[in-house]
Amino acid sequence: MVSTGYGDSTRSVNAVGGQAVPGDPVAPAPVPASAYHLAADESAELDTYGRASNPTWRQLESALAELEGASAALTYGSGMGAITSVLRVLTRPRTTLVVPADGYYQVRRYAVEYLAQQGVTVIEATAAQMCEAAARADVVLAETPVNPTLDVVDLHRLATICRSRGTTLVVDNTAATPLALQPLSLGADLVVASATKALSGHSDLLAGYVAGCNEELMARVERDRLLAGPILGTFEAWLVLRSLGTAGLRIERQCRNAAAVALMLRDHPAVRSVRYPGLPGDPSYPVAAEQMKRFGGLVAVELADAAAVHALVERSSLLVAATSFGGLHTCVDRRARWGDPVGDGFARLSLGIEDTDDIVADIEGALA
Numbered sequence: 153m154v155s156t157g158y159g160d161s162t163r164s165v166n167a168v169g170g171q172a173v174p175g176d177p178v179a180p181a182p183v184p185a186s187a188y189h190l191a192a193d194e195s196a197e198l199d200t201y202g203r204a205s206n207p208t209w210r211q212l213e214s215a216l217a218e219l220e221g222a223s224a225a226l227t228y229g230s231g232m233g234a235i236t237s238v239l240r241v242l243t244r245p246r247t248t249l250v251v252p253a254d255g256y257y258q259v260r261r262y263a264v265e266y267l268a269q270q271g272v273t274v275i276e277a278t279a280a281q282m283c284e285a286a287a288r289a290d291v292v293l294a295e296t297p298v299n300p301t302l303d304v305v306d307l308h309r310l311a312t313i314c315r316s317r318g319t320t321l322v323v324d325n326t327a328a329t330p331l332a333l334q335p336l337s338l339g340a341d342l343v344v345a346s347a348t349k350a351l352s353g354h355s356d357l358l359a360g361y362v363a364g365c366n367e368e369l370m371a372r373v374e375r376d377r378l379l380a381g382p383i384l385g386t387f388e389a390w391l392v393l394r395s396l397g398t399a400g401l402r403i404e405r406q407c408r409n410a411a412a413v414a415l416m417l418r419d420h421p422a423v424r425s426v427r428y429p430g431l432p433g434d435p436s437y438p439v440a441a442e443q444m445k446r447f448g449g450l451v452a453v454e455l456a457d458a459a460a461v462h463a464l465v466e467r468s469s470l471l472v473a474a475t476s477f478g479g480l481h482t483c484v485d486r487r488a489r490w491g492d493p494v495g496d497g498f499a500r501l502s503l504g505i506e507d508t509d510d511i512v513a514d515i516e517g518a519l520a
């Protein structure tokens with residue numbers, strides 16, 4: 153397999169590489185079959201039915217496992233598909249589950265609207281409250297940097313608390329991506345993520361995955377995927393795999409653009425406040441600098457009001473008003489629109505892969 157001594161772009165490219173068998177295609181091809189020829193030796197079959205396993209998932213899953221530093225990964229039809237599968241496996245009546253109070257809101261809604269009805273005790277904790285809440289929990293789902301406030305959870309500290317009391321720690325690695333953060337190496341039991349965002353990076357598909365090193369736990373998650381069926385189509389799996397080859401390049405540029413835009417916004421008179429975990433002086437910076445390899449492509453900015461956010465988009469030539477993040481284009485999302493507990497002028501910027509000078513000048517000009 154791939155040497156972990158390589159840099160991220162090398163690892164991204166190698167993760168997509170085919171085996172060095174003469175005559176084989178360099179680029180892997182999708183295999184869309186639902187059924188596979190059965191062998192007379194009934195124990196010898198690798199693939200039988202597309203919902204259980206298939207060659208396209210296997211290629212993508214081995215690439216994702218390699219990037220996350222996991223022994224295995226499982227793909228899903230969306231990030232929510234992956235997260236809810238893990239939560240179903242880990243919770244029973246009377247399980248105490250901690251979910252982010254400030255993170256991706258539909259995870260919280262699933263816990264409250266579905267799991268709590270099944271007898272699970274759901275505790276909502278902000279990034280700052282995570283460690284304290286973990287001391288009372290059986291299962292903790294943490295998200296870092298938290299979307300959209302960009303607070304950072306100290307994963308080493310959280311994992312130490314969880315380990316000391318046998319609590320299972322699951323980390324949502326969507327915002328950082330494995331090229332910026334490796335939660336398993338910091339002590340998480342499982343990683344869950346949406347590959348819809350920066351990892352696939354083209355705003356043209358939805359996908360999710362679970363990654364981990366605990367075989368027994370991964371087997372239970374795989375069983376849930378088989379029985380519940382929230383699977384990824386093979387064409388989408390192939391598109392994610394194809395996109396992973398450029399993940400190193402794209403994410404590097406997004407992070408550089410985010411750092412440059414955050415610096416410009418910090419000193420701009422129209423800006424009330426800016427958050428970026430990579431900005432020295434940001435409350436998240438000390439922990440982020442300790443545990444992250446890069447600081448991600450998201451910047452949170454607070455302008456005067458909703459009208460100021462709309463005016464920013466209208467005056468800009470490059471900004472796209474859209475929810476979701478991690479794509480090629482720089483996007484602006486006014487989060488109060490979706491009910492996030494933030495001010496009316498709060499916007500999440502997702503930096504794209506435009507040239508750094510162009511995007512900084514465009515936003516600076518549009519704010520003036």
Ligand SMILES: *Cc1c(COP(=O)(O)O)cnc(C)c1O
Nearest residue numbers: 230231232256299326346348359
């Ligand atoms: C988008 C997102 C999800 C959900 O992923 P989908 O692919 O949209 O289902 C979960 N967690 C975080 C942090 C996200 O940003």
